[in-house]
Amino acid sequence: MTNKPIEEIKLKTKKYLELENVSFLFGAGSSFHLGAPVIRTIPKELKDKCLTEITNYFGQNADPSFEDLFNCLQADRYLQEMKGQDVSGINDSMVKMQKWLFEQCDTNKTTIHSIYTSDTKLEKNRYHYHEVLVKKLLQRPIHLKRANLFTTNYDMAFDYALDNLGVHYVNGFMGVHNRCFRPEVYDYDLYYPGQSVVGKVHRAEKVLRYYKMHGSLSWVATPPSVSNTYGIKEIPLNGDFTPDENNEIMIYPCVSKKSFTLDLPYSELFRQFAQAINQPQSVLICVGYSFYDEHINDIIKQALSIPSFTLIIANFSPSIDPNSEIEKLRALEDKRIIILDQTDASQSTFVSFVDKIMPDLYEQEELAYVTETLEKLYPSDESTNSNADTDE
Structure with a gap:
């Protein structure tokens, strides 16, 4: 096709x-x-703001996707909450990413x-x-x-x-x-x-x-x-x-x-x-x-x-x-x-x-195809005469 x-x-x-x-x-x-934006990879302007988080979870010079980094933050927050530890820093990082996403994906702007x-x-x-x-x-x-x-x-x-x-x-x-x-x-x-x-x-x-x-x-x-x-x-x-x-x-x-x-x-x-x-x-x-x-x-x-x-x-x-x-x-x-x-x-x-x-x-495409086929099967007298003249 x-x-x-x-x-x-x-x-x-x-x-x-x-x-x-x-x-x-x-x-x-x-x-x-x-x-x-297509956020399969993190755009440079956001990546510059998240270098600490990227290095922490993926190592130096890593290039994770937006979803992978956000997933790590969510998983880390869950683990820290289970341990009763402070998660305010992780929350700040997640809010930072969400604000960027919210601003960049607002198709009205x-x-x-x-x-x-x-x-x-x-x-x-x-x-x-x-x-x-x-x-x-x-x-x-x-x-x-x-x-x-x-x-x-x-x-x-x-x-x-x-x-x-x-x-x-x-x-x-x-x-x-x-x-x-x-x-x-x-x-x-x-x-x-x-x-x-x-x-x-x-x-x-x-x-x-x-x-x-x-x-x-x-x-x-x-x-x-x-x-x-x-x-x-x-x-x-x-x-x-x-x-x-x-x-x-x-x-x-x-x-x-x-x-x-x-x-x-x-x-x-x-x-x-x-x-x-x-x-x-x-x-x-x-x-x-x-x-x-x-x-x-x-x-x-x-x-x-x-x-x-x-x-x-x-x-x-x-x-x-x-x-x-x-x-x-x-x-x-x-x-x-x-x-x-x-x-x-x-x-x-x-x-x-x-x-x-x-x-x-609502278009009449099929009707047009049918008409075209019928015209080929049953040519008009004018087209028949035209073809005959050409043959002579």
Whole structure:
């Protein structure tokens, strides 16, 4: 499929979007054009502030990932607390990292990446491509199951896009002024009554299921209470909030360590992901996800045991690493695994996928193909006469 024309890829993607179970998984690549950082390694400006911690846990001249360093701090804090020792220094280091992350991942304030500064659509609306994707996704027939939107990003790009469009998204939280994590919400749906008191109810159209699998800048850890049994609260990012020792944002600290014991909300989010894609007639479309999370990868591999499961991958990379997880999937030569050309920016970046690959289900592409075929099978008199004249 990677060598086929874009229009053919687009038409095939349209077929998969009409399946009963459709899920998307977005990684860091979906926020790249907004200027959000890829924190697989610690950027220099933060690394300079954390040299003491890096040297303490990893040694001189080490280059750990953001998640690895944050995980060490959390583990060390736990051990010191068990010993009854002071953890204020560790808390200060964690707050320092969270403040940096909070500032750098606020997509309302980030600078559009230099590659996209000439994009007039982004100039008018920085969430243009996120909104276009959501609008196209909502064109699926209403009788099908709700589409699932999973992301490993902490940022609020999709949150803002969904709010801008007035889309109701089920994200695991309930409440208005006191929004607390309640996983049973994922089983809810939205309907409204018909015109008569007695009769059928109608399913609301602008609804998506939204899962932030690694946490969010808007999730804050709070002491458990009767009204918030899990101790997780969602807050509005209105400029008044700043992470500190008493307001610790909930971000998944350990992306690559499979031995890490998952706790809520992450255990529930991963369970929801497994449940969503391990269904008959399911498709998972991964965009901007580099397959660095072993937990997620294991769930995807398990889904490949289902004959009707399809995996589509769009992840731009200027060079191909033959040892990458994506290339290992390609080597399986499984027709159910469709990998767009990673080195082709016209189809595998988030922006190009939304603009050129993600189909508009209301378009008449199929009708155009049918018309073209019929014209070839039954040419008009004019074309027949023209061919005859040419032969003479």
